[in-house]
Each structure stands twice: as structure tokens, then as C-alpha cells.
Amino acid sequence: MKSGPPKNLVTIKGTKDGLTIMMDDRCSFDELKTELQEKIEKDKQVFGHGPEVEVTVDTGYRYVGTSEQEEIISLLKEAESIRIKEFRSEVISREEAERLREEESLTSITRIVRSGQVISVRGDVLLLGDVNPGGAVEATGNVYILGTLKGTARAGLEGNTGAVVCASVMEPTQISVSDVLFYAPDRYEKKQRQRPMFDEPVFAYIEAPDNQISFEKTRLLTQFQNKL
Amino acid sequence: MGEAIVITSGKGGVGKTTTSANIGTALALQGKHICLIDTDIGLRNLDVVMGLENRIIYDLVDAAEGRCRVQQALIRDKRFDCLHLLPAAQTKDKSALNPEQMKQIVEELKPDYDYIIIDCPAGIEQGYKNAVSGADQAVVVTTPDTSAVRDADRIIGLLEQEQTGSPKLVINRVRSHMSSRGEMLDVDDVVSTLAVDLLGMIVDDEEVIKAGHQGEPIAMNPKSRASIGYRNIARRILGESVPLMSIEEKKGFFSRLKGMLGLKA
Numbered sequence: 088m089k090s091g092p093p094k095n096l097v098t099i100k101g102t103k104d105g106l107t108i109m110m111d112d113r114c115s116f117d118e119l120k121t122e123l124q125e126k127i128e129k130d131k132q133v134f135g136h137g138p139e140v141e142v143t144v145d146t147g148y149r150y151v152g153t154s155e156q157e158e159i160i161s162l163l164k165e166a167e168s169i170r171i172k173e174f175r176s177e178v179i180s181r182e183e184a185e186r187l188r189e190e191e192s193l194t195s196i197t198r199i200v201r202s203g204q205v206i207s208v209r210g211d212v213l214l215l216g217d218v219n220p221g222g223a224v225e226a227t228g229n230v231y232i233l234g235t236l237k238g239t240a241r242a243g244l245e246g247n248t249g250a251v252v253c254a255s256v257m258e259p260t261q262i263s264v265s266d267v268l269f270y271a272p273d274r275y276e277k278k279q280r281q282r283p284m285f286d287e288p289v290f291a292y293i294e295a296p297d298n299q300i301s302f303e304k305t306r307l308l309t310q311f312q313n314k315l
Numbered sequence: 316m317g318e319a320i321v322i323t324s325g326k327g328g329v330g331k332t333t334t335s336a337n338i339g340t341a342l343a344l345q346g347k348h349i350c351l352i353d354t355d356i357g358l359r360n361l362d363v364v365m366g367l368e369n370r371i372i373y374d375l376v377d378a379a380e381g382r383c384r385v386q387q388a389l390i391r392d393k394r395f396d397c398l399h400l401l402p403a404a405q406t407k408d409k410s411a412l413n414p415e416q417m418k419q420i421v422e423e424l425k426p427d428y429d430y431i432i433i434d435c436p437a438g439i440e441q442g443y444k445n446a447v448s449g450a451d452q453a454v455v456v457t458t459p460d461t462s463a464v465r466d467a468d469r470i471i472g473l474l475e476q477e478q479t480g481s482p483k484l485v486i487n488r489v490r491s492h493m494s495s496r497g498e499m500l501d502v503d504d505v506v507s508t509l510a511v512d513l514l515g516m517i518v519d520d521e522e523v524i525k526a527g528h529q530g531e532p533i534a535m536n537p538k539s540r541a542s543i544g545y546r547n548i549a550r551r552i553l554g555e556s557v558p559l560m561s562i563e564e565k566k567g568f569f570s571r572l573k574g575m576l577g578l579k580a
Contacts, residue, residue, distance in 0.1 A: 199510050201472030202465050219468045219508060237508070 096122045099130075105141040105172065112147035116155060120162065127166050134166035141172040148177045190227060200224055200238065207244075220260055229253065239263075240291075249315045253290035253305055258283060262291045262300055269300035317348075317428040319421050320552070321450035321479070325466030327437030329458045330487040333523060333533075335434035336364045337542075338454075340534040341549035343398040347429040350389070352401045352421070354446040355436040356411055359403035365392065366530025367400055376404035379416040385423050394535065399428075409441040414448030421449030430552070439473060447474070453482035454514060459489060459500040468509055483514035485548065490519045515548035516559065517541050 096111040096119055110119055127134045144159060151159075156174055163169050179187075189209040196214050200206055202221030206214065211228040218238040224230055225241035229250050232240070236254035243250030243265040252262050262269040269291065290308050294301035303311065322335045332355070339351045353361035356376060362368040373388035378401070385401070392398035401420075404411060424431055435446035447453070453474045457467035467484070474482045486505055494501035506513050517523075520541035526533040534545045540560075547557045 201475075202469040204472050217508075217510065221465055221468065222472075 097126055099126070105143065106169075107143045107145050110144070110146045110149065112149035116149075120158065123159070123162055127162065134169060139168050139170055142169055143172050143175055145175045150178045150180065151176055152180075194226075199234075202238075226250075242291075248293050249312075251290040251292045251308065251311070253288065253308065255288045256283060257285050257289050257291070257302065259291075264291065264293050264300060267293050267298060267300055317350075317425040317431050318452060319425065319431040319433060319450045320452045320454055321433040321435050321446050322454050322456060323435035323443065323446065323470055323474075324437065324456040324463070325439060325470035326457075326463045329456050329463050330517075331437070331456050332360045332364055332434055333527065334454070334456050334485055334487065334517075334545075335361060335432050336532045337534040337545040338548055338552070339398060339430075339432045340395075340532040341546045342430055342432075342552065343392070343395040344534065344546070345549060345553060346397065347553075348397045348427065349395075350399045350401060350424050350428045350431045352424075352431060352433045353403040354412070354417070354433055354442060356403045356442065357405065357408045358436065359405050361434050362390070362400060362402045363530065364527055365400055365532065367392065367402075368530075371402045374402045374404040375420070376407050376411045378420060379412055385420055409436065409445065412445050414445055417445045418449045439470065443470075443473075447477055447479065450477075450479050453477075453479040454485055455482045455509075455511070456485045456487055457505065457509075458487050459494060459502070459505055461500065464500065464505055464508060471509060471511060482511055484509060484511050485514050486516040488519040489516050513559070514551055515544055517544040 096114050098109045100107045100109060110123075142163075151174060160171060163171060186209070192210040194208045194210060194212050196206060196212065197216060198214075199216045200214065200218045200222035202219055205223045205225065206212065208226045209228075210226065211231065212224060212226040213231045213233065214224055215233045217234040218224055218232060218236045218240065220237045222238040223241065224232065224239075225244055227244045228242065228247065230240045230242045230252045232252075232254040234254070235256040235258060236252070237258045237260065239261045240252040240254070240259060241263045242252045246265050248265040248267075250264050252259075252264065258271075259269070260271050285302065288305040289302045290305050290311075291300050291302050292311060293299070322331050322338070324331050335351060339349045343349050351361060351365070352375065353359050354375065355361070362371060367390050370390045373383040375388065377383045378385045378388040389399045389401055392400065401424075421431060421433070433446050433450055436442035455467050455470055455474070457463045471482055484506065486502055489502060490499060493499040502513070502516055518540050520533070520539055522536060522539040523533045523541050526536065533539055533542045536542045543560060547560065550557050
């Protein structure tokens with residue numbers, strides 16, 4: 088057991104990604120705040136004027152909610168050269184953990200999504216059945232349809248631009264990935280063609296340079312996901 | 316104990332009332348005891364199609380509110396003793412009835428009939444909810460139009476949440492020459508989109524319009540192709556397995572001759 092002068096509650100470390108402010112996770116939050124304030128006032132070398140530095144705030148095993156984060160942000164505002172890049176913590180709330188788990192999970196559903204019906208899922212969705220015109224399937228992750236997509240599919244609802252919409256038979260009314268939209272060709276043109284849009288399963292994704300929805304054969308999906 | 320079948324479609328004008336009248340008539344032709352219920356309160360038509368409008372004294376709402384007994388509101392058909400009609404009220408609107416009352420009326424009628432055919436109003440609001448509430452089975456009527464199929468799909472989705480089981484499909488006004496040229500959806504397109512069992516299809520036939528005008532259901536006319544379609548549906552409801560009729564129109568002597576000579580028929 089070490090004794091002696093109290094250990095610093097707030098330590099500042101330089102790493103190759105910029106500065107990291109490490110905060111002790113055993114003391115009270117008020118103690119932390121006072122020490123941080125003292126450091127800002129004293130340590131002009133780091134917190135004073137000068138070129139802007141990106142900092143990561145590492146709170147260890149302390150759970151820091153939004154209100155505490157805001158307090159730290161407002162304290163660090165006084166140091167003009169500091170810009171907070173991110174908060175890092177070893178712990179997350181149960182709610183967040185639940186959300187992350189959902190985000191990673193695959194929900195599989197067996198039914199026909201008919202006109203006027205909407206299936207909305209967190210994470211990926213696997214639909215065994217058709218999506219009829221006027222029906223919609225949406226997910227924060229990927230949408231996989233083992234059947235015909237004639238209605239609307241939305242993948243990456245909360246902004247995941249790497250999400251895909253994959254269907255055995257792709258005849259969509261509308262597809263969106265994140266906020267990029269694709270409209271089907273007009274019905275008249277479709278009739279003229281007399282053939283399905285694609286003769287094998289395809290997936291829809293955002294093509295990088297044009298930021299447009301594009302289609303590719305499903306067997307090339309691994310390449311696309313490896314690239315991400 | 317009878318079975319209550321609701322005839323519905325979502326979209327208006329696809330032939331719910333005509334289908335109700337003719338399925339009822341075709342079942343009565345087979346000697347079954349049938350009760351038709353018109354639930355289109357405020358826009359009643361089934362009595363007109365059946366040619367019975369002059370005999371209405373009490374109606375569905377009167378029976379529901381206890382102004383008369385259900386039996387008093389029933390009208391006996393002029394052609395069949397075993398076919399009865401419970402007409403809708405014309406001076407009220409859909410809110411004059413609630414699903415509980417409807418259920419009660421249907422339950423009261425069930426012991427006396429083999430089938431109770433409920434004609435549903437268009438739409439998915441109160442009128443639809445009333446009509447569906449008493450039913451054990453559902454028949455969805457559509458035409459091969461994109462808009463009608465879309466609405467049928469919506470209705471099937473709603474019916475799947477009821478206790479009616481998977482609905483059966485009737486495709487009305489099939490025009491073989493237009494679908495064979497790809498100008499219209501064909502029967503296979505409709506069935507594959509809706510993914511429910513096909514109960515039957517009715518070819519587009521001017522005789523149906525004529526029959527409606529005369530207040531005589533087309534099912535009475537044994538020569539009409541539409542009539543045969545309705546009679547086949549009735550037999551399928553009774554559990555017979557009847558093959559789908561060919562929708563090709565019969566060719567006349569001259570077109571067959573032309574075909575033989577290799578000219579375009």
C-alpha cells in the first residue's frame with residue numbers, strides 16, 4: 088500500500104492521438120471537478136493559449152451520464168486551446184448495452200408484409216416472405232429478404248451508410264440506405280421491359296463516389312462488407 | 316349451426332354486393348338455407364340487386380336497437396324460400412351499429428341457416444369493422460386492377476389479425492384478351508402477389524350488368540359464363556373440388572376456320 092501525498096485525481100497524458108485526460112474513478116465527482124478546475128488555472132502550458140489540441144476524456148470505471156459530461160465540457164471550455172474529441176469510459180449503462188445488443192442482433196420474421204403494414208426492427212432483419220407494394224420493412228442495420236421485395240425497404244435508419252438491402256427478387260417501389268433514396272423506374276417502363284429488374288438475388292448499397300444507391304449480385308456482398 | 320362469411324374488398328366498385336347476391340343465390344340453388352346481411356348502412360344496395368327493395372319494412376339497425384325482432388326484419392327472397400335478406404338501414408350511417416350488436420345478430424341467426432353471407436361496405440373504417448366482427452370466414456373480392464389488388468392486399472393484412480382465418484380470394488371481371496396481351500394483370504399475377512387461396516374467378520360479362528338492372532342475380536341464368544363462375548364458387552364453399560374454368564373465350568366458327576387456314580384469328 089502506497090501512502091504519502093494524495094495521488095493526482097486528474098492526470099494528463101500525451102499519446103500519439105493527442106492528449107488524454109485520465110480521471111480517477113474512485114473519488115467523488117465534485118473532487119474531480121475541483122481538481123480539474125485547479126489544473127486548468129495552474130497548468131497554463133497545457134490549458135493556456137496556443138495551438139488547438141484534441142483531447143480524449145477517459146473516465147475509467149466511472150459511469151458518466153450526459154449531465155456530468157456537460158459539466159466537464161463547460162469546465163474545459165475555459166481552456167481555449169482544448170477541444171474534446173470524445174469521452175471514453177470502461178462502463179456503459181444497461182440501457183445502452185441493451186441498445187448495442189439489439190443493434191448487433193438479427194431478427195428473423197416469417198410473414199408477408201402487406202400494403203399498409205410496416206416492420207421496424209433495431210439491428211438487422213431477415214424476412215422470410217414477400218414485401219408487397221405499399222408495405223415497408225425498415226431496420227437500423229441491414230435488411231435481408233428471402234422473397235420478393237415489391238414494396239419499400241429502408242436500411243441504416245439511423246445513418247449507417249454501410250447498410251445494405253438484400254432480396255431474392257428485387258422489384259422495389261423504393262429503397263433507402265441511411266438518407267440516400269432510390270425510386271423504382273416508372274411502372275410503364277417496367278411493363279415495357281417485361282422482365283424482372285435482376286435475374287438473380289442482389290443487394291442495394293450506397294456507392295461511394297456518387298453517393299447513389301447501386302445494386303450488386305449478392306455473392307459479391309462479402310467483398311463489399313470487407314471493404315468497409 | 317351455420318357459418319358466417321363476410322364478403323369484403325377494401326376498394327369500392329369491385330363487385331362485393333354482386334358477389335354477395337350471387338354466392339347467396341348459387342348456394343340457395345343448391346338447396347342451402349342462406350341469410351344475406353347488408354351492412355352498408357346508409358348506402359344499401361343488396362336489396363336492389365336482389366330485386367327486393369319494395370319489401371323492406373324493418374332493417375338491420377331496427378333489429379340491433381330492439382325496435383323489432385331479428386326475424387321480423389328478414390325478407391324472404393321471391394325466387395327461393397330458403398334465401399333471406401336482412402337489409403341495411405338507409406337513413407342512418409355506419410356509426411348506428413357497433414361490432415358487438417352485429418356479432419349478436421349473427422349469433423342469433425346462425426342456428427337457422429347453413430350460411431350467413433355478410434356484404435361489407437367499402438373502406439376499412441367502422442362499417443368494415445362491424446361487418447367483420449360476426450364472421451367466421453372471409454372472402455376478398457378484387458378485380459385485376461393494380462389499385463384493387465393493392466387494396467385487397469391491405470384488407471387481407473387486416474383480416475389476418477381477426478379470428479376469421481386466412482381469407483379466400485375471388486377475382487372479378489377477368490378479361491382474358493387484355494391480360495393475355497399483358498395490358499392487365501392476369502389471374503396468376505394477382506394470386507402470387509396476394510398469396511391466399513383462390514376461391515374462384517368471374518369473367519367480365521355484360522349479362523351481369525343486365526341482371527343487376529333487372530334485379531335478378533346473374534347466378535339464375537345458367538347460360539352466362541359469370542353465372543357458371545358463381546355456381547362454381549358456391550360448390551367450392553360446400554367443399555367440392557371444382558377445377559377453375561378456362562378464361563379463354565369460345566371461338567366462333569369463322570375464327571376457327573381462319574385459324575385452320577393460318578390467318579390471324
